[in-house]
Amino acid sequence: MSFSVFDTIIPGMTHGFVVLDSYLDHGKALEEEKGLQPGEVLRARLAPDMLTLGEQFSVVANKAERHVSFLIGQDPPTPPDVVQTYDALKARVTGVRSMLLSITPEQLSGAESRTYLLTPPIVRGWFGGADYIFYLVIPDFYFHVATAHNILRHLGAPVGKRDYLGWLNMEHPGGYS
Numbered sequence: 363m364s365f366s367v368f369d370t371i372i373p374g375m376t377h378g379f380v381v382l383d384s385y386l387d388h389g390k391a392l393e394e395e396k397g398l399q400p401g402e403v404l405r406a407r408l409a410p411d412m413l414t415l416g417e418q419f420s421v422v423a424n425k426a427e428r429h430v431s432f433l434i435g436q437d438p439p440t441p442p443d444v445v446q447t448y449d450a451l452k453a454r455v456t457g458v459r460s461m462l463l464s465i466t467p468e469q470l471s472g473a474e475s476r477t478y479l480l481t482p483p484i485v486r487g488w489f490g491g492a493d494y495i496f497y498l499v500i501p502d503f504y505f506h507v508a509t510a511h512n513i514l515r516h517l518g519a520p521v522g523k524r525d526y527l528g529w530l531n532m533e534h535p536g537g538y539s
Contacts, residue, residue: 367433367474367495368467374500375426378507379459381528382419383452385510385521389415390448392519404446406513415513416446422506423458429499430465433473433491 389403404416413421424441431438444454474491485498511526 366467367470367491368465370495371430371433371470371499372462372465375430375503376459376462377528378422378503379426379455379462381526382422382507382510383455383459384525384528385514386419386448386452386455388514388519388521388525392514392517396518401447403514403517403519404448404451406517408509408513408516412509414446415510416451418506418510418513419451419455420444420446422503422510423454425502425506426458427461429502430462432478433495433499434465434469435473435476 392398393400393403401416405414407414420441423444427441428438442454444450474495476491478489478491478494480486480489480494480498489498508526511521514521
């Protein structure tokens with residue numbers, strides 16, 4: 363089986379952004395159900411040194427754009443300053459998902475064999491394409507999706523593994539229309 367950067371990254375990320383969109387709905391519903399102040403769930407975090415729920419959405423969107431831009435050989439866009447509201451975060455999540463859906467397999471062709479210079483805050487140095495993809499791009503994306511899930515779960519939102527996995531079927535896994 364040949365290695366396809368497109369098949370390894372793009373379907374999973376686009377699927378993940380649909381899951382994130384549903385998490386925003388869960389957060390808003392939790393606020394309404396518990397009579398919380400608007401945005402209170404978005405300001406929640408698992409630990410004092412971790413990002414808030416709202417920041418998880420901004421960061422995962424920024425990083426997805428950045429990683430994919432590197433892989434297609436373009437300079438990453440400047441991350442927008444997104445207001446931490448449900449509507450603004452939903453627009454950001456939808457926008458990044460649309461960007462991912464516009465990427466073609468040809469744009470990612472050869473990305474696994476190039477090298478990438480990464481700068482702090484998390485990682486510094488040159489990375490080979492496959493290492494960059496498997497040890498940073500993929501885990502980095504799913505870390506933030508899982509953390510958003512865990513914050514909601516910790517607050518009492520009725521989210522479980524089925525929500526994290528999203529809608530799946532055997533004919534077209536991750537098949538959202």
